[in-house]
Amino acid sequence: MIRELRTALPLALGLSLLAAVLAPTAHAQSAPCLDPNAPTTVEEQRLDDRLTPEGPAVGPELTRLGGFDDDVALFTTRLCATTTRAAARQLADGAGTNLWRAAVQRARTPQTWDAYDDRPLYWARLQATRALRQWQPPFTLTTTERAELVDRFDRASRGITDARFGAGVRRVAVTGFDPFQLFGTSVRRSNPSGAAALRLDGLVVDTPRGRVVLQAAVLPVLWGSFDQGIVERFFGTAADQAPHAFVTVSQGRPGRFDVERWAARWRGGFQDNNDVGEFGPVPDAAGWPQPAHEFIETTLPVDRLVNAGTAPYPVLFNRSFCEWRPGSPPGTGPVDCREDEPTPGAAAASGGGGDYLSNESVYRANRLRLGLGATTVAGGHLHTPELGQPVDPTALTDAAFERERRAIADQVVALVSVT
Known part of the structure; x- marks a missing residue:
């Protein structure tokens, strides 16, 4: 309910x-x-x-x-x-x-x-x-x-300053994202993670494990805003209210949800919504405790999410990551991609969700969580299925596009409710 x-x-x-x-x-x-x-x-x-x-x-x-x-x-x-x-x-x-x-x-x-x-x-x-x-x-x-x-x-206007939890057995802070890659006819793009965040903000969900109270915000697709600490502002405000989980959500691969195992301390250079690209380690945001970690592992209840029976898309646990081996300068040389454990002393090249702002959102949220000593708070990332566009390149919407976005957003709500 x-x-x-x-x-x-x-x-x-x-x-x-x-x-x-x-x-x-x-x-x-x-x-x-x-x-x-x-x-x-x-x-x-x-x-x-x-x-x-x-x-x-x-x-x-x-x-x-x-x-x-x-x-x-x-x-x-x-x-x-x-x-x-x-x-x-x-x-x-x-x-x-x-x-x-x-x-x-x-x-x-x-x-x-x-x-x-x-x-x-x-x-x-x-x-x-x-x-x-x-x-x-x-x-x-x-x-x-x-x-x-x-x-x-x-x-x-993003909900960053509006996080106010009510009474509940569990309190979950969630972020989605703005539309992105808005060039040509893609200027009409939507982002199902942002649509889900709007539906999640302020919801109270009664589950078999008790009442879940949710607060959400929508993040920009801008490196500069991340540099200024927008992720830390939202999750830092939420952290003052004894949350039980931090969940970042973004658009990912076609046809599936992914619970990402690893977040990485690296920016791969892809351009943001202002056509700016950034390459290198994720910088600190001033004023927040931020311990140095090359990789941060999810603490979300993976088995519960994968086996929750949500529909219509499959939910998978993505264990992949990429690193530069010890002794290799970060950003140069061959990258080693695997699905086991990062090598001690290796530099992060990408998390399971890549090296763009989705990866950085979960990295920053959980670097802050660890810096605050909130080790009992679950934290991690969900990648949604990729949302297509209306078939007619001159149309702003069509029935199939709306059905797909609705199905993805509703499944996000269902998954976040079981974290």
Whole structure:
């Protein structure tokens, strides 16, 4: 039996209604306080991408279809009316939190546009952060202050600052991810791990082993945000509330779930959503205890997850990892990939989940767990099946795409509930 921990979001819903009155047709880029020539990120620039020359821009259209266009319009209207730094910080925190909670509420409510769709939140967030970068306030705003405002909104709109466990026998902190690899017609990609996180946040699940309370967040596909400690912020906040498990989730291989055995201290260089690649050991995040480990082994209840009988996808235990043998400089030379135990003194090359941000999310979460001495807390990673795209390259959705995302997200909920 699944119930919601937060059943009503009057502030978020009230803001949406107010937006409809204040600015029902406003477009963020046309607001008088915004400079359209101000620099924005590569990720934000994709807001202008279209599937066909005559079609709508994909990001704003998904925002509209998901019901968040009024929220974006209201945020821009309020931003233009902001006259002090303190008010700007308050707006970034409040509007970001309201957007996150509205997205969680939307994920649990039948919608004209699929409730399982994680993309409206992603694109609405980017419209708001672009507005913050283009904002011309009536006072001097330094580059550092502007970056802080963007960071505050971004973290709040991801659920990073909203982890509040209720009473339960078990408390589980979970993360999913934004869509990624958004080039060409792939700008319409979805990420089932992010869709699952929206459905998981605030849920209370009654299981044969007792009540499970879940708190979730959605991580960015950005090396820079990981450098700044976004993973540690979420799991560190959760750790203060005596959780029983840390579970990171991301999209993986076709047709199967994987419980990953090993997380590795290595970045393989693949580009993120800002087209930035990073290669080398996973750096520390300032302010958090982070002991040095080349590999960290999962402590999730693997047998229970594999044998839970969830459907429709098989759940497998992936034991693979890759290393540079002792004496080989990390990042050069042949890589040894196996399924047994890492060699003492070897340098990590990749975990079972690879050497990208999914691997780094579980590595950082569990490096923090070990640094905090939380050895009784279970920790590990689930890779979901890969989600395809609508068959028609000009379509934003189709029935098969929605069914596949729904099946993956529902199985994530079932698996996380048995950790």
